[in-house]
Amino acid sequence: MKRFKIPILSLLMLAGSIGNAAAETRLANPFLGMWGLEIEGGGVGWLHVSEEKGYLDAELLWIGGSVLPVANVYLADENTLVVTRTTNSRKSEDRTHILTHTLRVEKSGDSLKGTMTGPGRNGEYQSDFTGKRMPSMPEKPDLSKLSYGNPISLFNGGDLSGWELMNPNQSNGFTAENGVLVNDPVQPENGEHLSYGNIRTQQEFEDFNLKLEVNVPEGNNSGVYLRGIYEIQVVDSYGKPLDSHHMGALYSRITPSQAAEKPAGEWQTMDITLVDRHVTVILNGKKIIDNEPAWGPTGGAMSADVLAPGPIYLQGDHGKVSYRNIVLTPIEK
Incomplete structure (x- = not known):
């Protein structure tokens, strides 16, 4: 049998060409x-x-x-x-x-x-x-160089002026009681099931700092949505391990770096900054999310447009919760 000798250099070039073609095929995947x-x-x-x-x-x-x-x-x-x-x-x-x-x-x-x-x-x-x-993620902002506008009180303590149900066909469990925004989605005793909805600010915002106080009774659950896209979890999770579904987390996306929640039934403070699609959360005086990127919307988001202004919305269909002293300060660019 006659053997043909192929130069080693040619084999290497051929292997390289095949490898490059495979790499180009992978890079050409349009869905990545x-x-x-x-x-x-x-x-x-x-x-x-x-x-x-x-x-x-x-x-x-x-x-x-x-x-x-x-x-x-x-x-x-x-x-x-x-x-x-x-x-x-x-x-x-x-x-x-x-x-x-x-x-x-x-x-x-x-x-x-x-x-x-x-x-x-x-x-x-x-x-x-x-x-x-999704648009490219901006670089991590320098929070020390931010400029702020005038604070806006989102809840006047007396009624729900400036807020509305996201779905007008649902029931509203939120009421104003002695300076507190209380959600109590109770079901009637006659067996009729009520579908409770979420409420949102009529006003929409871009980047901001949001400060509020929240009280979660034992076993209850709510959420604060930033621009209607990103949920900061509100839940009774005191004493539980760190998890992206616990108090102060960016729901299912960012796990708090430390446990800072208080026992159920106590008032807790939240200090939240959203700027350039990066989130910072200070819970009860402890920084638990430090200027981390929010790669996309969370469950229950109103829109997938992460560049558009949006409202603050409060989850009202999960359980009893109270809010007070809700103040938003816009970030000026």
Whole structure:
């Protein structure tokens, strides 16, 4: 048999060409990065597609709840991404179903469009959505150089002037009582179920410092949304381990660096700064989030547009909570 000798240099060049082509293919994946999703019916989502060692991975926020790793993600073709996520549904004490929802996502320019499908209560669930690439994260701001405008009192202590229900078809559990904004979403004794809503400021804001006091009874839960996008968690979590779902956290995104909450039923202070999409939280005088980037919206966000002004909104559908001395000071640029 006649053997052909191929110079080693040629083999190396060929291997390099194949490697470069593979790298270019990976770099050409048009879905890599972070995407804000606007979901049919008013919901907001967030998709982060990443690649490590040649394998695709993704995180997904879908309307409410937390940012979670997906079950699977792959390219069906150069312009179609398929993402699946799974959840457990307990049907009885001895039976749990695994529910799978599938997103088929198509890309055009810097925009996405797609459909989420999966099992619903009355057949197949389907929801359309659009998406846009998230803008680049600014550099960490120098908080010592910020200039502030005049403080704005968001609650006058006597009534809900300046606030409104986000969904006028829901019930409002918030009332003004002796200088305190109290939310008490109780259900009537006659068995009729009331759907309680969130309230928002009529005014919208850009970057700011927000100071307030909050009192959370035992076992209760609320949240303060910055620009209607980022939830700072309000919950009775005294004595529990650090977690991105506990008091003062940027919900499911940033875990406090230390536990600073007080026992349930005590008044607590929050000092929150949002500037250039970076968040600082001082809870009861202790800095628990230090100028950290907010990479995307949290569950329950009003919009995926992280550059637009938005309101302060207070979660009113989760439990009893009281607020007072709510003062916002705009940051001037």
